[in-house]
Amino acid sequence: MRVIPCLDVDRGRVVKGVGFLGLRDAGDPAELAARYDQEGADELVILDITASSDDREIMLGIVERAAEQVFIPLTIGGGVRSVADAKALLRAGADKVAVNSAAVARPQLITELAGELGSQCVVVAIDARRRAGTEPVRQADAKFEVVTHGGRRATGLDVLEWAGSCAERGAGEILLTSMDRDGTELGYDLELTAAVGSTVRLPLIASGGAGTLDHLVAGAALGSASGLLAASIFHFGRYSIADAKSYLAAHGIGVRPTTV
Amino acid sequence: MIAVLDYGIGNLRSAEKALQHVGADAHLVTDPDLAAQARGVVLPGVGAFGACSAALRRSGLDAVARDVIDRGVPFLGICVGLQLLFEGSDEDPRAEGLAILPGRVRSLAPSERLPQMQWNMVAPVESRPSRLLGTVATTSDGGPEGAGSMWFYFVHSYAPMPEADAACTVVGACDYGGPVVAAIERGELFGTQFHPEKSGMNGLRLLARFAAACGEA
Numbered sequence: 001m002r003v004i005p006c007l008d009v010d011r012g013r014v015v016k017g018v019g020f021l022g023l024r025d026a027g028d029p030a031e032l033a034a035r036y037d038q039e040g041a042d043e044l045v046i047l048d049i050t051a052s053s054d055d056r057e058i059m060l061g062i063v064e065r066a067a068e069q070v071f072i073p074l075t076i077g078g079g080v081r082s083v084a085d086a087k088a089l090l091r092a093g094a095d096k097v098a099v100n101s102a103a104v105a106r107p108q109l110i111t112e113l114a115g116e117l118g119s120q121c122v123v124v125a126i127d128a129r130r131r132a133g134t135e136p137v138r139q140a141d142a143k144f145e146v147v148t149h150g151g152r153r154a155t156g157l158d159v160l161e162w163a164g165s166c167a168e169r170g171a172g173e174i175l176l177t178s179m180d181r182d183g184t185e186l187g188y189d190l191e192l193t194a195a196v197g198s199t200v201r202l203p204l205i206a207s208g209g210a211g212t213l214d215h216l217v218a219g220a221a222l223g224s225a226s227g228l229l230a231a232s233i234f235h236f237g238r239y240s241i242a243d244a245k246s247y248l249a250a251h252g253i254g255v256r257p258t259t260v
Numbered sequence: 261m262i263a264v265l266d267y268g269i270g271n272l273r274s275a276e277k278a279l280q281h282v283g284a285d286a287h288l289v290t291d292p293d294l295a296a297q298a299r300g301v302v303l304p305g306v307g308a309f310g311a312c313s314a315a316l317r318r319s320g321l322d323a324v325a326r327d328v329i330d331r332g333v334p335f336l337g338i339c340v341g342l343q344l345l346f347e348g349s350d351e352d353p354r355a356e357g358l359a360i361l362p363g364r365v366r367s368l369a370p371s372e373r374l375p376q377m378q379w380n381m382v383a384p385v386e387s388r389p390s391r392l393l394g395t396v397a398t399t400s401d402g403g404p405e406g407a408g409s410m411w412f413y414f415v416h417s418y419a420p421m422p423e424a425d426a427a428c429t430v431v432g433a434c435d436y437g438g439p440v441v442a443a444i445e446r447g448e449l450f451g452t453q454f455h456p457e458k459s460g461m462n463g464l465r466l467l468a469r470f471a472a473a474c475g476e477a
Contacts, residue, residue, distance in 0.1 A: 001378075002378055002379065037460060042379055042413075067274070067277065071278055071457065071458065071459070071464055072460050073413060073455075090271040091271070091273070093271070093274065093277075095274065095458060117307065118306055118311070120306055120307065120377070120415045120416075121306065172375060172377065172415075201373050202373065203373055203378070204373075226373060226378060256379040256381075256411040257408030257411065258408070
């Protein structure tokens with residue numbers, strides 16, 4: 001099981017908010033990335049959450065600085081619209097590139113990225129929201145809808161269908177965020193994660209809602225995730241990576257030890 | 261100088277940076293003549309076997325790889341770079357490997373999520389102490405490390421299945437729906453299916469041991 005801190009970056013700073021609103025400063029991305037590597041994080045995800053064209057150069061600079069000091073896999077996302085965008089990030093030091101809105105708008109992008117760069121560096125980030133009236137369980141199909149643009153835009157796409165389509169097109173991994181849970185610290189949406197996990201055979205990262213160490217355990221045990229993404233529980237020092245890993249290990253979940 | 265063969269695929273900078281981080285004079289090299297003079301050579305590889313095989317041939321660096329291995333220059337193949345040492349791969353049946361080691365590259369167990377994209381523990385083959393894995397004390401700091409020292413980062417859907425002659429080169433394996441070749445070693449020829457450049461401190465230590473084998477750092 002991989003423990004993956006996520007750094008949401010806005011104008012060059014790590015921020016964290018609730019449902020992408022009310023952002024709170026959490027530090028310098030490259031510094032934080034290096035710290036998480038040293039503390040034993042298994043991977044890092046850095047998402048440019050503003051992703052305006054002005055910020056593109058800032059982000060490349062951040063990736064370059066982070067890559068100097070980080071020797072674990074680095075996934076970069078936010079505003080990737082083309083193979084050229086992805087290549088620029090890989091050149092700057094990213095190992096994987098996450099695509100989201102642009103892939104929904106033009107699914108062929110996934111095929112192009114996988115063909116040019118290899119599936120191993122193509123992560124499709126899926127932001128999912130429960131359709132009104134589907135919590136708790138009501139009907140089995142089309143319960144979760146893909147949303148884009150930081151949750152502001154509904155697409156009408158069924159999450160499970162979209163995840164399947166991403167896999168067919170050559171995605172190497174799915175980063176699945178529950179927009180209902182993101183920033184709430186109420187725990188991952190386990191039903192969502194398990195549904196996607198049983199639909200596609202790709203590695204699956206659960207995201208959105210981790211607030212306690214029990215949430216991590218539940219994500220691994222019940223959500224069938226192969227990676228656990230969390231932000232605020234690490235950024236603000238409530239738990240260390242070592243805390244998370246020893247708790248997972250104590251619950252029988254295999255993790256890489258943080259001490260060697 | 262350690263030459264990291266740059267044959268125009270993916271992100272090869274990370275291998276160069278990680279070697280530099282451990283004090284080696286490592287550089288991405290496209291010029292076959294320059295690569296032939298290096299004290300050590302690294303063949304990284306990401307993406308599909310066929311694409312890497314074709315790109316390596318186009319670059320003319322395939323001949324350098326054969327030459328330096330023949331001459332006993334320390335050589336490290338990483339991921340698809342390891343796979344390329346074998347004859348071919350089920351991933352792209354028409355593509356040819358360098359066939360320096362007998363055997364083919366096969367798909368991992370379909371019962372598991374593919375690719376294997378995770379950290380996994382490498383079990384050293386006890387009867388075969390490895391300079392690369394640090395299971396033989398050849399340097400002052402080459403002694404055994406802690407229990408976490410054999411965890412490395414893997415990203416792959418295929419792995420080599422060495423045949424008789426090459427089977428004895430396997431020095432480490434991991435479990436992913438069955439045993440999977442993780443590291444090979446034969447004289448100065450080394451290979452890892454995992455990515456040492458992405459395996460944190462453990463990977464840096466491994467690269468430092470390779471650099472030491474090259475007489476660097």
